[in-house]
Amino acid sequence: MTTHNKYTAAAVAVLLLLIYLSFYSVRETEFALVTQFGRPVRTVADAGLHVKWPFQSILWFDKRLRIYNPRPSEFLTRDKKNLVIENYVAWRIGDPDRFVQSVGDASAAEMRLHDIIWSGLSAALGMENLDSLVSASADKVQATGMLDLLTASADRVALSQYGIRVADVRIKRLNLPEQNKQSVFARMRAERERIAMQYRAEGEEQALTIRANADREKEEILSAAYKDAEKTRGQGDAEATRIYGQAYSKNPQFYRLLRTLESYKKVLDDKTTIILNSDSELLKVLTRGEAGAK
Amino acid sequence: MSTLVASQFETAERSEVVLEFPSSRPRQLRLWAWLLGAWILSGIYIVSPEQQALVTMFGAVTASRVLPGIHYALPWPIDNVYKLKVHQLRRVAIGGDVADNVLGRLQPVSSEFLSGDQNLLNIRVVAQYSVSEPRDFLFQTENVDRVVGSVVGAELSRRIAHTAVDDILTTGKIAIQNEVLRAAQQTMDSYRTGATISSISLESVTPPPEAADAFRSVAGARADAIRIVNQAEGYANDLLPRARGEAAQLLEQAQAYKEGKVNRAAGDAARFGEVVLEYAKAPKVTSTRAYVEAMEQILPKLKKLIVDSSGNVDLTVIRRDDNSGTNQTGTSRK
Numbered sequence: 154m155t156t157h158n159k160y161t162a163a164a165v166a167v168l169l170l171l172i173y174l175s176f177y178s179v180r181e182t183e184f185a186l187v188t189q190f191g192r193p194v195r196t197v198a199d200a201g202l203h204v205k206w207p208f209q210s211i212l213w214f215d216k217r218l219r220i221y222n223p224r225p226s227e228f229l230t231r232d233k234k235n236l237v238i239e240n241y242v243a244w245r246i247g248d249p250d251r252f253v254q255s256v257g258d259a260s261a262a263e264m265r266l267h268d269i270i271w272s273g274l275s276a277a278l279g280m281e282n283l284d285s286l287v288s289a290s291a292d293k294v295q296a297t298g299m300l301d302l303l304t305a306s307a308d309r310v311a312l313s314q315y316g317i318r319v320a321d322v323r324i325k326r327l328n329l330p331e332q333n334k335q336s337v338f339a340r341m342r343a344e345r346e347r348i349a350m351q352y353r354a355e356g357e358e359q360a361l362t363i364r365a366n367a368d369r370e371k372e373e374i375l376s377a378a379y380k381d382a383e384k385t386r387g388q389g390d391a392e393a394t395r396i397y398g399q400a401y402s403k404n405p406q407f408y409r410l411l412r413t414l415e416s417y418k419k420v421l422d423d424k425t426t427i428i429l430n431s432d433s434e435l436l437k438v439l440t441r442g443e444a445g446a447k
Numbered sequence: 448m449s450t451l452v453a454s455q456f457e458t459a460e461r462s463e464v465v466l467e468f469p470s471s472r473p474r475q476l477r478l479w480a481w482l483l484g485a486w487i488l489s490g491i492y493i494v495s496p497e498q499q500a501l502v503t504m505f506g507a508v509t510a511s512r513v514l515p516g517i518h519y520a521l522p523w524p525i526d527n528v529y530k531l532k533v534h535q536l537r538r539v540a541i542g543g544d545v546a547d548n549v550l551g552r553l554q555p556v557s558s559e560f561l562s563g564d565q566n567l568l569n570i571r572v573v574a575q576y577s578v579s580e581p582r583d584f585l586f587q588t589e590n591v592d593r594v595v596g597s598v599v600g601a602e603l604s605r606r607i608a609h610t611a612v613d614d615i616l617t618t619g620k621i622a623i624q625n626e627v628l629r630a631a632q633q634t635m636d637s638y639r640t641g642a643t644i645s646s647i648s649l650e651s652v653t654p655p656p657e658a659a660d661a662f663r664s665v666a667g668a669r670a671d672a673i674r675i676v677n678q679a680e681g682y683a684n685d686l687l688p689r690a691r692g693e694a695a696q697l698l699e700q701a702q703a704y705k706e707g708k709v710n711r712a713a714g715d716a717a718r719f720g721e722v723v724l725e726y727a728k729a730p731k732v733t734s735t736r737a738y739v740e741a742m743e744q745i746l747p748k749l750k751k752l753i754v755d756s757s758g759n760v761d762l763t764v765i766r767r768d769d770n771s772g773t774n775q776t777g778t779s780r781k
Contacts, residue, residue, distance in 0.1 A: 180506035181586035201507030218638055219589040220597050241597040243638060289563030289611040297605075320638065323601040327561040327608050334567070338657040341566050345661035348613075349668035356672025360679035367683030371690035378694030382701030389705025393712035400716030404723045410734055411719070414741035426750040435742050436753060 174207035184249040186212040193250045214249045218320060221263045227330055228275050234283040235333065239326035240274065242266055244311070244319050251316030265315050266307075270322055273303045287327060300324065490522040494530060501529045501581045511582040529585055533578040536645060539592050541600045542571045559655070560604055566612035571651045574599045574631070576644045583641025591642050594635065599647060602630045612654075616662075620649055 178201065179185045185197040189209045197203055198216070205211070225239035244266060246252050256262045277299045278286075304322045311317040329337055401408040421427070431440045493516075494500045500513035502520050509526070520526035542558035558569045574595055578584045588594050606623045607615060615623065628647045635642060654662040726733045 178505035181503065181508060181582075183506070199507070200503070200505075202505035215589065217589040218587060218594070218640075220593045222597065241601065243594070243597075287561055287563060287565060287608045289609065321634070323597070323634075324604060325597060325600045326559075326604050328559050329561065329565075329567070335657075337565065337567060338655060341654070341658040342661040344566075345658065345665050349661075349665045352665065352668040352672045353675075356668075356675040359672075360675040363676065363679035363683050367679075367686045370683075371686050374687070374690045374694045375697070378697040382697040385698070385701035385705045386708075389701075389708035392705070393708040396709065396712040396716045400719050403720070404726065407723055407726050407730070407734065408719065411722070411737060414737060417741060417745050421745050421749055423748045423750075425748075426752065427746075428752040428754060431753055435739070 171207055175204055176202055177205060177211050178202050179213075182215055182217050184214040184216045184246065186214065186249045186253060188212060193253070196249050212249070212253060214246050214252065215259075216246055216249075218243055218245045219259070221266055222325070223263075223267045223270065225326065225328070226271065228278045230278055230283045230286070231280055232282045235330045236278070236283070236286065237326075237328040237330055238274070238278070238324055239328070240270065241323055241325050242270055242307075242319060243321040243323075244317055246316060247312050247318035248316030251314075253316075256315045256317070262315060262317055266311065266317065266319070269307050269310055269319075270303070273307050274322070277303050286324075486522050490520045490526065491517065492520060492528050492530075493517050497532050497534055498530045499533045499578075499581055501531070501585060503527045503529070508582055508586075529581070531578055531581050531584065533581060536575045536577055537592065537642075539574045539576070539595045539599070540571065540650075541574065541596050541603065542569070560607040562607055562612040562615055563609045564611045567655050568607070568612065568615060569651070569653045569655060570603070570607065570649060572599065572603055572627075572647060572649050574644055575646045576642045578641060579643040580639075580641035583639045585641070587639040587641060591640050594638060594640050595631075595642065595644065598634045598638075599627060599631045599644070602627045602634070603647075605630075616652060616654075620652070624649060 177185065179197050179199065181200045183200075185203070187194045187197065187205055187209050188211070189206070194209065221242045221244060223240060223242070225237050227235055227237050229235060244262070246262075252262070256265060281299060300322055304319055307322060308319040311319050429436060492500070494513055496515045498515060500510075500518070501508065502510040502513060504521065504526050506527075513528075520528050542560070558571055559567050560570045562568055576591075576595055584591060603623070606626055610619050610623065624647045628644055631647070632644050635644065653659070722733075
């Protein structure tokens with residue numbers, strides 16, 4: 154039994170080993186590169202269980218999209234302005250065969266990408282004016298077309314040379330070189346001071362307008378009231394005059410008498426000295442007696 | 448000694464015999480069966496309420512969205528279960544703030560953005576996202592946090608570079624957040640990140656410390672302007688009601704004058720009307736009576752000189768009489 158059993162065990166072990174060597178699984182995130190004595194035979198991109206010859210071996214490559222952030226670097230625009238630009242590159246391995254031969258690993262790939270993108274970006278920015286990148290006017294949209302072109306050409310070069318697909322190149326941050334910043338800060342301060350003065354002056358303007366407006370309105374109100382008031386008084390006078398006229402015209406002579414006597418009461422006071430003729434209407438009776446009353 | 452060795456051999460011999468013993472077979476099988484059972488049962492897994500799961504078989508996805516509950520997958524190494532907290536909000540901050548410089552990091556987190564009118568601003572933005580497509584989220588990108596950070600950073604930088612600094616600091620914030628969210632989501636979808644950004648918020652937007660005092664003085668000036676305008680409005684608010692009151696007073700006075708005048712006229716007219724009726728009955732007597740009555744009222748107050756109808760009067764007498772203080776002497780002289 155013992156020798157027989159040992160043979161069986163060995164056979165089972167060999168079988169298991171063969172199965173182990175003949176099957177391999179590929180995850181969703183990977184490419185598998187099947188190599189035969191070091192020579193790449195084929196690339197498998199489909200996830201799942203696959204078969205190979207036991208003597209073939211496998212290299213796995215991550216095929217997920219990755220983000221590479223190169224260090225910020227300074228570029229010159231067409232109008233000779235310096236800009237510090239920080240960009241990111243979204244890339245993935247596209248051709249594992251070429252990738253393993255020319256690059257090998259991710260950090261080496263990033264170095265290659267850095268060179269491609271840097272030269273592409275500096276050439277592209279050299280054809281753009283600063284205000285196509287930085288501008289407060291709404292109609293100037295950032296030159297995204299430039300970045301799309303850059304992405305396409307970088308993708309072409311990287312794929313054919315390094316087996317790398319460049320999915321996207323974007324500008325992550327725009328900044329000014331350190332040596333320019335002090336002057337920018339000075340400009341910002343000056344601008345703020347101007348704006349502060351403008352705010353104050355505009356406030357004054359508004360306040361003066363409001364005050365003058367109020368003064369004018371006051372004058373309008375008072376003069377309109379004066380107008381209406383005088384009109385009303387006039388109406389009163391007219392009405393009174395009409396009433397008097399109507400009443401007194403019934404007997405003007407008697408009115409004249411009464412009114413004159415009325416006015417005497419006001420006109421003549423204790424400071425007045427009056428010289429009366431003894432022959433006057435009032436004193437006639439005094440001087441002539443009964444006959445004076447005729 | 449030899450017996451001892453012999454006994455050892457014996458036990459060895461015996462143990463081999465035990466292994467060969469047919470009754471041990473079922474026990475061994477039972478052990479294997481237990482192990483097999485345990486292995487099969489190890490495929491049971493639970494997805495908790497906040498999770499979703501994804502199952503792969505030899506690396507290939509077989510179920511991309513397994514909802515909460517108890518489930519079964521083939522045990523290792525065949526199936527593999529990934530559980531994800533899909534509703535959990537994940538947070539990415541872009542840009543540091545001033546504190547980063549103070550903390551003395553070797554490479555301070557760059558938070559300076561260049562605005563459209565070439566001002567520098569320190570901005571810190573926080574993006575929140577959640578998993579929308581577990582399969583893409585797990586397998587399409589290497590590091591979703593990093594993708595979100597980069598994409599949001601790029602879109603933010605683009606918007607900031609096309610907006611004037613005053614808009615960024617005041618009214619434009621909401622618009623920027625919305626636009627960045629929309630554009631960043633679009634880019635992320637094109638990368639198939641399987642993530643949905645739920646919010647972008649500009650947590651702090653501050654001018655650089657080098658120019659901060661100037662920005663503050665603008666805020667002060669704005670407050671001053673508002674104060675001045677308010678004072679002017681206070682002046683107007685004080686002035687106009689007074690003027691209206693004064694106007695009302697004028698009108699009322701005029702109305703009063705009119706009413707008074709008319710009423711008095713009516714009164715006078717009525718009085719005259721009454722009197723004239725009586726006058727008509729005896730005109731001569733009435734006018735004489737009126738004259739005399741009036742004289743009675745008037746004359747007592749006056750200084751009087753009564754002269755003869757023919758004679759002239761020496762007017763110097765008036766002055767002397769004035770000096771003497773009596774008019775009685777004057778009258779007596781006649």
